[in-house]
Amino acid sequence: xxxxxxxxxxxxxxxxxxxxxxxxxxxxxxxxxxxxxxxxxxxxxxxxxxxxxxxxxxxxxxxxxxxxxxxxxxxxxxxxxxxxxxxxxxxxxxxxxxxxxxxxxxxxxxxxxxxxxxxxxxxxxxxxxxxxxxxxxxxxxxxxxxxxxxxxxxxxxxxxxxxxxxxxxxxxxxxxxxxxxxxxxxxxxxxxxxxxxxxxxxxxxxxxxxxxxxxxxxxxxxxxxxxxxxxxxxxxxxxxxxxxxxxxxxxxxxxxxxxxxxxxxxxxxxxxxxxxxxxxxxxxxxxxxxxxxxxxxxxxxxxxxxxxxxxxxxxxxxxxxxxxxxxxxxxxxxxxxxxxxxxxxxxxxxxx
Amino acid sequence: xxxxxxxxxxxxxxxxxxxxxxxxxxxxxxxxxxxxxxxxxxxxxxxxxxxxxxxxxxxxxxxxxxxxxxxxxxxxxxxxxxxxxxxxxxxxxxxxxxxxxxxxxxxxxx
Numbered sequence: 001x002x003x004x005x006x007x008x009x010x011x012x013x014x015x016x017x018x019x020x021x022x023x024x025x026x027x028x029x030x031x032x033x034x035x036x037x038x039x040x041x042x043x044x045x046x047x048x049x050x051x052x053x054x055x056x057x058x059x060x061x062x063x064x065x066x067x068x069x070x071x072x073x074x075x076x077x078x079x080x081x082x083x084x085x086x087x088x089x090x091x092x093x094x095x096x097x098x099x100x101x102x103x104x105x106x107x108x109x110x111x112x113x114x115x116x117x118x119x120x121x122x123x124x125x126x127x128x129x130x131x132x133x134x135x136x137x138x139x140x141x142x143x144x145x146x147x148x149x150x151x152x153x154x155x156x157x158x159x160x161x162x163x164x165x166x167x168x169x170x171x172x173x174x175x176x177x178x179x180x181x182x183x184x185x186x187x188x189x190x191x192x193x194x195x196x197x198x199x200x201x202x203x204x205x206x207x208x209x210x211x212x213x214x215x216x217x218x219x220x221x222x223x224x225x226x227x228x229x230x231x232x233x234x235x236x237x238x239x240x241x242x243x244x245x246x247x248x249x250x251x252x253x254x255x256x257x258x259x260x261x262x263x264x265x266x267x268x269x270x271x272x273x274x275x276x277x278x279x280x281x282x283x284x285x286x287x288x289x290x291x292x293x294x295x296x297x298x299x300x301x302x303x304x305x306x307x308x309x310x311x312x313x314x315x316x317x318x319x320x321x322x323x324x325x326x327x328x329x330x331x332x333x334x335x336x337x338x339x340x341x342x343x344x345x346x347x348x349x350x351x352x
Numbered sequence: 353x354x355x356x357x358x359x360x361x362x363x364x365x366x367x368x369x370x371x372x373x374x375x376x377x378x379x380x381x382x383x384x385x386x387x388x389x390x391x392x393x394x395x396x397x398x399x400x401x402x403x404x405x406x407x408x409x410x411x412x413x414x415x416x417x418x419x420x421x422x423x424x425x426x427x428x429x430x431x432x433x434x435x436x437x438x439x440x441x442x443x444x445x446x447x448x449x450x451x452x453x454x455x456x457x458x459x460x461x462x
């Protein structure tokens with residue numbers, strides 16, 4: 001069981017900054033995120049795109065903002081449960097919470113802050129009638145253990161980086177790799193595109209474009225897919241062992257929607273006059289995942305919400321303690337790792 | 353004075369004729385959101401970067417639209433329910449030339 005003061009669900013910019021504000025109050029944080037890396041949308045969707053409305057930064061790349069936030073919170077040693085989705089929440093008799101992920105990891109904390117953005121990122125599934133029949137039975141949306149594909153016939157669909165990268169990787173593992181994409185053009189890093197071209201020329205990747213998978217067949221498990229040439233509409237059946245559709249990820253509010261929280265417009269209602277607490281005391285929602293009159297889904301608003309949430313969390317955890325907000329310029333930043341940053345003291349020295 | 357009329361058929365099949373301003377630097381996805389013609393969280397998910405297809409629509413009038421960018425082409429190649437007249441609403445800027453435009457929102461992916 002992982003124990004912490006504030007359990008933050010979602011490691012996007014808002015969740016990361018909450019670690020800093022909590023740290024100033026000597027509260028420890030742990031973050032859960034369904035993605036394998038911190039940063040949320042900033043890392044997953046647009047790491048190379050600029051943002052112009054972060055106060056104090058005339059321009060910053062989304063990926064750089066995440067790197068900076070990670071650096072800023074480093075002294076507060078946050079814990080991370082990455083690649084796992086928060087699934088269930090249980091309120092204990094002492095008003096603390098246990099949050100369990102889809103992989104069974106349990107987290108215990110007196111305060112839960114949902115900074116879930118648009119939700120957890122789930123693979124986009126192609127629209128095929130009997131798709132669910134073959135899930136984990138020939139159809140996979142991500143590659144966890146490449147060895148599963150050793151000496152198998154694999155068909156990958158998609159036109160982005162992950163489709164290209166996995167085709168390249170599996171060309172050395174699988175007995176046959178077929179890559180199907182709706183267009184002749186691929187959107188990916190230039191060297192990946194060139195590498196696929198080489199592997200195709202060398203006969204190690206069977207490239208079918210412009211085409212798409214239109215049908216799945218097999219008795220018990222997936223045995224065959226039907227691939228349609230989108231220019232001639234001709235359909236060909238291909239015998240395969242595995243079909244891996246890689247059409248990117250899309251966010252889903254997911255299980256959090258069933259936690260008994262008040263939901264409006266696909267977002268969690270919070271008290272914006274006070275502390276961004278939800279209808280369940282002890283559970284807060286900050287950043288893009290929440291809603292209130294006048295809500296703006298901006299990173300800078302998430303930072304503010306995170307800050308007020310931490311003050312309220314402190315009062316909840318230590319109801320008897322008095323606390324006065326201190327400026328970092330005055331109080332410095334004392335990390336849990338023993339580091340201390342503070343403003344240099346003025347020198348008092350007479351001038352002769 | 354610089355408003356134009358746009359007809360938007362929502363995902364339930366209901367047609368709405370709305371006024372869209374040409375002087376607010378808006379795109380079609382934002383017009384749909386401003387009139388709440390699709391639930392929040394089901395349209396404009398990426399914020400208008402042509403990096404999701406949640407604002408996909410079918411253009412039904414014969415207006416001349418700006419060419420698709422590479423990003424839009426690539427996204428539509430991976431989107432679902434794509435037709436020949438599919439466009440991403442976020443990539444269609446509201447200009448006076450679009451007066452009378454008719455679009456239908458593509459179904460939401462789930």
